[in-house]
Amino acid sequence: MRPTLTKEISVQRFQDFYWLKEELQSFCRGNGISATGSKIEITERIETFLRTGEIIKPIRKTRMNKKAEPQGELSLDTIITENHRCSQRVRAFFKTVIPNFHFSTYIQNYIKSNVGKTYRDVVNAWYEEEIRKKNPFYKTEIAPQFEYNQFIRDFFADPKNKGKSRDEAIAAWNIVKKLPGSNKYKAVK
Numbered sequence: 001m002r003p004t005l006t007k008e009i010s011v012q013r014f015q016d017f018y019w020l021k022e023e024l025q026s027f028c029r030g031n032g033i034s035a036t037g038s039k040i041e042i043t044e045r046i047e048t049f050l051r052t053g054e055i056i057k058p059i060r061k062t063r064m065n066k067k068a069e070p071q072g073e074l075s076l077d078t079i080i081t082e083n084h085r086c087s088q089r090v091r092a093f094f095k096t097v098i099p100n101f102h103f104s105t106y107i108q109n110y111i112k113s114n115v116g117k118t119y120r121d122v123v124n125a126w127y128e129e130e131i132r133k134k135n136p137f138y139k140t141e142i143a144p145q146f147e148y149n150q151f152i153r154d155f156f157a158d159p160k161n162k163g164k165s166r167d168e169a170i171a172a173w174n175i176v177k178k179l180p181g182s183n184k185y186k187a188v189k
Contacts, residue, residue: 002178007031011050016180018147019043034058039145076120084111097123104129106140147183148173154185 002017003009005027024042025035033045037058045056074093084090086103094101110125132138142150155161155169177183 007050009050011047013180014047014050018177018183031055074119076118076123078119080111080115080117080119080122082115084115086111093119094122094126098126101126105143148177151176151183151185158185158187160187 003013005014005019005023021039021042024039024046027033027046028035028042031049033049033055034057035042037045041058045058048054048056074090076097078093086108091101091103106129107122107126111122114121114125139153142153151173152166152169155172156164161169172185176185
């Protein structure tokens with residue numbers, strides 16, 4: 001069975017099991033470790049603490065100031081800057097051009113990696129992504145920290161699970177996450 005998360009747990013046992021972010025944060029608070037940041041960042045701090053007893057402070061990201069948001073009237077010719085913010089104001093602009101617009105992970109990554117391009121390019125990228133989504137083989141990428149989402153997707157991709165319910169997928173997840181080792185879905189033979 002899954003062990004309790006205490007400072008006596010070995011690094012290997014810690015790595016062998018799935019932990020909710022809330023459990024990691026609770027452990028951090030109880031041991032004087034910063035509980036802020038992504039699940040991956042928190043996990044790395046806990047591993048360092050378990051390995052060495054050292055408490056690592058999170059790297060403070062400099063806050064973007066208001067100047068990072070485009071000033072003046074927004075248009076399709078607005079240039080994407082290095083410190084671009086996907087704010088409510090920017091979202092409202094894109095909604096005037098694309099009524100069902102939202103900041104998807106794809107669009108946020110597009111903006112981050114296309115400094116110097118324009119909002120017109122963002123609109124074109126949005127429509128290209130919408131076309132890709134219509135392809136029955138299209139799958140969005142799931143970031144590594146979203147193990148549950150990946151497991152559920154893989155569960156339903158297995159032909160042996162055809163016709164199974166979401167509750168059955170969740171039940172399978174609840175079993176796997178308590179076991180040591182990988183949390184990836186494995187087809188039952």
